[in-house]
């Protein structure tokens with residue numbers, strides 16, 4: 001039971017990170033009907049930007065708590081802003097010139113953009129792992145070791161709390177933005193009928209750009225959280241996390257925002273429980289298998305949009 | 312009728328790739344008028360309406376609106392200058408509520424006018440008020456048509472472009488919609504450019520009309536004049552009188 005609880009906590013944490021990345025996939029797919037394969041690498045860039053900022057600002061575990069909080073807040077905001085520039089550029093360079101050409105064209109440039117970003121980071125930052133000393137340590141012990149001290153102790157670390165709280169806050173804010181603001185309405189309008197949106201005065205290109213920017217910002221948050229949680233990153237993290245977040249988006253129903261969040265959570269839980277109870281080696285296979293199974297048996301996903309529409 | 316037309320189109324040619332759809336269209340719409348364009352299927356009526364809005368863009372010729380050349384401007388900019396269109400096929404956002412569709416229509420005008428505009432279109436189409444929280448995709452065809460027109464009106468346009476507002480609707484609803492158009496024209500001085508299959512109703516309603524054949528204007532005149540012509544009757548009115 002204790003072991004189960006621990007896996008649950010770990011799974012929700014990991015699922016939060018996947019969920020944040022998955023939103024970027026699902027939003028871009030919703031609005032331009034294309035999988036942005038470079039999105040995982042945008043997440044990786046966000047993580048690297050955060051690492052560089054942490055080092056540049058001289059943040060360590062010894063930094064006083066108040067300073068640490070402020071400094072990490074600054075890192076988060078800057079990482080979001082800088083990563084957004086990358087997301088925006090990818091759209092401008094790799095996708096917009098191809099808008100209106102045949103469907104596979106942007107897919108090819110997406111893969112090109114992904115490889116370019118990976119190689120750029122590999123060359124500029126080196127191919128080796130980049131470690132970061134834990135900045136936030138400490139945890140709550142949710143159980144004691146039992147009477148004889150031999151039982152499993154369930155830990156809930158501060159970092160985990162931070163990750164889940166940040167994710168929940170962002171997702172709430174984001175859901176509001178999409179559903180209730182004029183920008184969100186324009187995005188949904190472009191998603192449903194781009195031609196009509198333009199006829200109502202929506203600047204479609206700008207709306208698409210903003211969608212990439214928003215997706216990149218959430219991926220940057222995920223990147224910062226990943227860095228804080230695992231304490232080590234390399235130029236390749238974007239690929240694996242990207243595939244899993246993509247799986248999450250498909251599982252939840254590609255194009256659906258709540259679907260991406262739910263899918264992220266489920267993939268995080270499945271991966272964690274799989275490693276906890278079966279085998280750590282095959283945890284990535286679990287995600288890929290789910291992707292295959294979902295695509296075959298349930299291509300519209302758990303919360304995919306209902307296609308009953310009058311034309 | 313002022314000397315300068317609100318909308319002035321000269322020598323307009325539009326292509327879809329290599330296929331030419333408009334072969335040099337000349338047309339004027341004056342402020343306060345209802346002008347109708349009739350023609351057979353595939354004549355190029357919808358193409359003309361969309362060309363005014365810059366999608367597809369004209370390859371040759373000019374479109375002037377309020378004395379300014381708008382040819383070649385991006386659609387979203389043209390649509391922010393007081394032109395609104397209820398396009399062919401209605402194009403309601405299916406996964407948005409009626410209210411959200413109307414909000415989209417009102418995006419171009421000041422947010423503080425929204426309530427006022429909303430009241431206006433709800434007075435015009437009370438049915439939409441009852442249905443305001445229903446999703447656009449689940450409305451009936453007639454309700455969708457009302458919504459398409461209402462959405463276009465939300466921006467309080469100077470020039471309203473309507474592409475076949477009567478398509479697929481019961482005669483009683485067609486009558487309502489045409490009455491609504493006439494009323495907006497009378498009371499608000501709204502200028503309307505109307506494309507219709509339903510030539511009889513359209514020519515009765517309009518001050519002036521144009522007839523388009525294969526991407527060219529072949530006849531023009533007052534609504535009554537065109538209605539009286541034998542060739543118009545033969546081509547567009549037989550059996551269409553309901």
Ligand SMILES: Nc1ncnc2c1ncn2[C@@H]1O[C@H](COP(=O)(O)OP(=O)(O)OP(=O)(O)O)[C@@H](O)[C@H]1O
Nearest residue numbers: 327330332350351352353354355356357358359399
């Ligand atoms: N997107 C397109 N691509 C290629 N050709 C098109 C396109 N849209 C319209 N056309 C062609 O242009 C011509 C004019 O079409 P348009 O839709 O303007 O006709 P219309 O007068 O509105 O007809 P209807 O009364 O049936 O609505 C037609 O021959 C049509 O096949």
Ligand SMILES: [Mg+2]
Nearest residue numbers: 356357358399
């Ligand atoms: Mg048409």
